[in-house]
Amino acid sequence: MNRIEVFGAEPDRVALDLLVHGRLNDPFSVLGPHQTAQGRAIRAYFPGAHGVEVRSAKDGRLLGQLTPHSEHEGFFCALVPGSAPYVFRIHWPGSVQETEDVYSFGALLTDLDLHLFSEGTHWDLATRLGANLYEADGVAGVRFAVWAPNAQRVSVVGGFNNWDGRRNPMRLRHSAGIWELFIPRLRAGERYKYEIIGPGGELLPLKADPLARASERPPATASIVAEAWDFPWTDGEWMLARLQKHAPDAPISIYEVHPASWLRPEGEPHGVLDWRELARRLIPYVNALGFTHIELLPVMEHPFGGSWGYQPLSQFAPSARYGKPQEFAHFVDQCHRANIGVILDWVPGHFPADSHGLAQFDGTALYEHQDPREGFHQDWNTLIYNYGRTEVQGFLISSALYWLNQFHADGLRCDAVASMLYRDYSRQPGDWIPNVYGGRENLEAIGFLRRLNSTVTERCPGALMIAEESTAWPGVTAPVSNGGLGFSYKWNMGWMHDTLSYLAREPVHRPWHHNELTFGLLYAYSEHFILPISHDEVVHGKGSLYQRAPGDDWQKMANLRVLFSYMWTQPGKKLLFMGSEIGQYDEWNHDSSIPWDLLREHSHGGLQRLIRDLNHLYERERGLQGDSDPHGFRWIVADDSAQSIYAYERRSGDSRPIVGVFNFTPVPRYNYRIGVPLTGRWHEIINSDSEHYGGSNLGNAGGVEAEPISSHGYGQSVSLLIPPLAGILLQVAI
Numbered sequence: 001m002n003r004i005e006v007f008g009a010e011p012d013r014v015a016l017d018l019l020v021h022g023r024l025n026d027p028f029s030v031l032g033p034h035q036t037a038q039g040r041a042i043r044a045y046f047p048g049a050h051g052v053e054v055r056s057a058k059d060g061r062l063l064g065q066l067t068p069h070s071e072h073e074g075f076f077c078a079l080v081p082g083s084a085p086y087v088f089r090i091h092w093p094g095s096v097q098e099t100e101d102v103y104s105f106g107a108l109l110t111d112l113d114l115h116l117f118s119e120g121t122h123w124d125l126a127t128r129l130g131a132n133l134y135e136a137d138g139v140a141g142v143r144f145a146v147w148a149p150n151a152q153r154v155s156v157v158g159g160f161n162n163w164d165g166r167r168n169p170m171r172l173r174h175s176a177g178i179w180e181l182f183i184p185r186l187r188a189g190e191r192y193k194y195e196i197i198g199p200g201g202e203l204l205p206l207k208a209d210p211l212a213r214a215s216e217r218p219p220a221t222a223s224i225v226a227e228a229w230d231f232p233w234t235d236g237e238w239m240l241a242r243l244q245k246h247a248p249d250a251p252i253s254i255y256e257v258h259p260a261s262w263l264r265p266e267g268e269p270h271g272v273l274d275w276r277e278l279a280r281r282l283i284p285y286v287n288a289l290g291f292t293h294i295e296l297l298p299v300m301e302h303p304f305g306g307s308w309g310y311q312p313l314s315q316f317a318p319s320a321r322y323g324k325p326q327e328f329a330h331f332v333d334q335c336h337r338a339n340i341g342v343i344l345d346w347v348p349g350h351f352p353a354d355s356h357g358l359a360q361f362d363g364t365a366l367y368e369h370q371d372p373r374e375g376f377h378q379d380w381n382t383l384i385y386n387y388g389r390t391e392v393q394g395f396l397i398s399s400a401l402y403w404l405n406q407f408h409a410d411g412l413r414c415d416a417v418a419s420m421l422y423r424d425y426s427r428q429p430g431d432w433i434p435n436v437y438g439g440r441e442n443l444e445a446i447g448f449l450r451r452l453n454s455t456v457t458e459r460c461p462g463a464l465m466i467a468e469e470s471t472a473w474p475g476v477t478a479p480v481s482n483g484g485l486g487f488s489y490k491w492n493m494g495w496m497h498d499t500l501s502y503l504a505r506e507p508v509h510r511p512w513h514h515n516e517l518t519f520g521l522l523y524a525y526s527e528h529f530i531l532p533i534s535h536d537e538v539v540h541g542k543g544s545l546y547q548r549a550p551g552d553d554w555q556k557m558a559n560l561r562v563l564f565s566y567m568w569t570q571p572g573k574k575l576l577f578m579g580s581e582i583g584q585y586d587e588w589n590h591d592s593s594i595p596w597d598l599l600r601e602h603s604h605g606g607l608q609r610l611i612r613d614l615n616h617l618y619e620r621e622r623g624l625q626g627d628s629d630p631h632g633f634r635w636i637v638a639d640d641s642a643q644s645i646y647a648y649e650r651r652s653g654d655s656r657p658i659v660g661v662f663n664f665t666p667v668p669r670y671n672y673r674i675g676v677p678l679t680g681r682w683h684e685i686i687n688s689d690s691e692h693y694g695g696s697n698l699g700n701a702g703g704v705e706a707e708p709i710s711s712h713g714y715g716q717s718v719s720l721l722i723p724p725l726a727g728i729l730l731q732v733a734i
């Protein structure tokens with residue numbers, strides 16, 4: 001080629017200097033095909049390449065040879081006649097690469113995509129932002145898109161460009177602050193990150209993709225181009241019936257699981273089961289015990305395993321610790337086929353400040369607040385989402401919808417909702433900023449939660465939204481239309497704290513704290529509640545339930561049996577953290593495994609059998625399912641503090657009532673008379689002191705006959721032997 005052809009192909013020198021120094025924010029103005037007065041100029045930047053040929057995309061014939069620039073190593077340009085599509089043949093040291101010109105493709109995202117993203121209403125972000133397999137102009141590759149409105153330049157980097165940020169700078173779509181680029185011939189499985197130059201010209205640490213749908217296994221931090229989604233779901237029957245299974249009067253009993261430490265692989269004390277092995281081992285176990293749902297501690301990718309997932313950095317990527325995203329889908333599908341729902345813990349309240357994550361993502365406080373009085377969470381050294389930004393709201397809501405739709409999750413348990421609702425949460429005076437009205441309520445977070453729940457209700461029928469909310473905030477489960485937050489259920493933290501406080505007391509002291517078990521019934525129907533004994537109650541020095549219970553080994557196990565008998569008959573759905581069902585001695589350690597060898601001991605196996613039988617009773621008897629009906633509970637004995645006896649009736653509609661009687665002392669109570677709602681013989685359908693459960697086998701020989709003696713407001717009554725530290729459940733014979 002002659003000198004004139006090369007000269008006519010050269011770009012502006014200033015722009016070329018910016019390109020080779022990695023500072024050009026509009027690479028399409030320099031690279032790719034450009035029409036000049038002398039004809040079509042083709043420009044490329046391949047640092048380290050020896051030469052670049054331009055060949056016909058149709059038949060491979062040589063169209064021209066790009067000339068290396070004399071002053072800027074790696075820059076090639078030439079005038080190439082014609083307008084036919086072309087490919088580059090790049091000569092690298094030791095190899096030859098053939099590919100289309102990245103900078104020959106037009107804009108990728110539509111104006112509608114940009115508009116919906118900016119107003120926070122793009123509910124399908126995972127297929128627009130992030131890395132998606134894509135076909136542009138008939139060419140297969142990967143489309144990258146990332147929100148970084150304040151960056152000077154953003155490049156996608158990976159093994160495909162030697163992690164060189166100069167090679168693939170992206171196009172900025174100014175109206176939304178989104179950078180995009182199509183890289184042809186890339187495939188699923190490629191590792192990548194974003195190299196960003198901040199608004200002050202500073203080069204930021206490489207950033208993982210906020211919309212990545214797959215990632216490297218920690219401690220590695222790169223994002224991965226996800227495979228095309230083609231999972232063959234077989235859970236149609238479950239999904240059709242889900243709305244009914246999640247109704248306020250349906251039995252919901254949840255087994256809370258940390259997947260890594262539920263069971264370690266044999267011979268690998270620090271290994272983890274993958275999703276397929278968990279499906280093979282965990283699902284039959286949960287099914288046998290009669291739980292209706294599994295709740296997983298956060299499975300969204302998180303850098304530090306010791307956070308148990310509560311400091312996630314990838315709100316769209318299942319953790320690579322357990323396998324590929326499709327393998328997680330397989331686990332959910334198998335749960336549904338076994339008639340078990342799957343609830344995911346989800347963290348919209350804060351995120352870790354790891355340099356490769358969302359913190360100062362484009363060199364500014366993009367996802368978080370700039371002011372630490374609003375943006376820094378003092379309890380966990382994390383950052384708080386800026387709910388006042390529509391883009392951040394849209395990002396989080398789209399994440400919620402992604403787990404519910406893409407993976408058929410049956411619900412999300414929103415972590416730490418109380419920390420979102422109050423601007424002064426865990427803060428001293430002067431360490432927080434009041435809202436526009438001078439109050440402590442976080443109005444932006446309230447608006448976000450209402451919008452989140454309204455959107456999920458509309459777009460995911462039957463999906464549960466559960467709040468971990470530890471204060472008396474009104475209307476957490478009230479409809480948004482009535483001024484509530486719109487959650488389906490709320491964890492009853494007050495019930496949990498009072499009950500576990502009572503459990504930990506020596507029986508001799510319990511008469512002075514009798515109200516700890518009666519107080520909860522004053523507000524039991526003010527919300528739709530779940531009664532949780534969660535992971536938070538068996539860590540951080542609190543001890544296991546076994547350790548909290550007073551007395552010798554027999555009394556500790558009896559205390560657990562009466563606790564669970566009481567819990568399963570109280571109004572509210574049930575949640576129990578793994579290991580509690582076998583009376584684990586020590587508090588939970590996420591680095592080890594549940595001590596399953598305890599099941600060799602009769603009392604621990606008996607406790608597990610009691611949980612199984614309570615679950616089956618709860619699922620079978622409508623009288624225990626009226627969790628939202630105040631008429632479904634009636635105290636029979638609420639004031640016998642001297643003997644620590646409680647008794648109540650549970651019923652629902654025209655179902656046969658169930659009477660529960662509980663003795664929280666190690667002293668058996670003989671000839672204890674209580675009123676009952678019906679005449680006839682009352683069978684002992686559960687006796688937690690049964691030898692079958694590890695008890696002393698005291699009881700009422702299977703049942704008692706009601707006598708025409710008025711008591712407790714009833715016209716008939718029964719005289720009972722109430723075993724020590726035990727609960728007995730009675731139901732009249734048909």
